[in-house]
Amino acid sequence: MKRSESEQERLIKQYAEKAKEEQGEIVALLAYGLGIVLNDLDDDPREYLIDMAWLPASHLDELGLSEGHARSTEARSTEDGSWAGIAYLRGRRSLIINVEAFYLEAHRQLLPFFLAQSMQDTVIEEVREARPACPVHGHPLNPAATPSGSLWQCPEGPGVWSCAMGSYHEASN
Numbered sequence: 001m002k003r004s005e006s007e008q009e010r011l012i013k014q015y016a017e018k019a020k021e022e023q024g025e026i027v028a029l030l031a032y033g034l035g036i037v038l039n040d041l042d043d044d045p046r047e048y049l050i051d052m053a054w055l056p057a058s059h060l061d062e063l064g065l066s067e068g069h070a071r072s073t074e075a076r077s078t079e080d081g082s083w084a085g086i087a088y089l090r091g092r093r094s095l096i097i098n099v100e101a102f103y104l105e106a107h108r109q110l111l112p113f114f115l116a117q118s119m120q121d122t123v124i125e126e127v128r129e130a131r132p133a134c135p136v137h138g139h140p141l142n143p144a145a146t147p148s149g150s151l152w153q154c155p156e157g158p159g160v161w162s163c164a165m166g167s168y169h170e171a172s173n
């Protein structure tokens with residue numbers, strides 16, 4: 001079904017509100033994971049670089065957002081328990097992230113890794129600078145999933161420079 005952009009936006013708002021009311025615990029978990037990543041990607045919180053609407057991924061079809069339009073990080077899944085993050089960069093809808101239930105259940109410590117991996121390139125394109133920048137070389141740090149959780153690592157190796165996601169500003173000073 002074709003929908004106009006304004007109608008899509010209205011439905012996205014509506015579904016995101018409903019998700020907050022009915023599945024607040026999951027939305028809070030997603031928002032917490034996103035906050036960790038944004039702490040490191042967003043230099044100035046007053047900038048409002050990214051805003052995210054969270055809704056169950058099963059709504060994407062109905063919204064007409066399953067293909068094309070915004071970039072999707074991977075093949076969309078309608079499996080039960082997967083969620084969609086519709087990301088607005090400086091107010092423009094620019095990315096749809098599909099979060100598998102995997103990251104909301106047994107492996108939630110890797111949710112920041114997954115979100116970072118899904119958003120970092122888009123953020124870098126938008127701000128036109130390395131974020132977060134490696135304190136040693138200045139290139140962007142790579143998201144990494146490790147047994148101790150989600151990290152930022154220097155692409156030249158974890159031994160060169162790394163820090164826990166969410167601690168970049170403290171660790172790089």
Ligand SMILES: [Zn+2]
Binds near residue numbers: 134136137138139
């Ligand atoms: Zn480096």
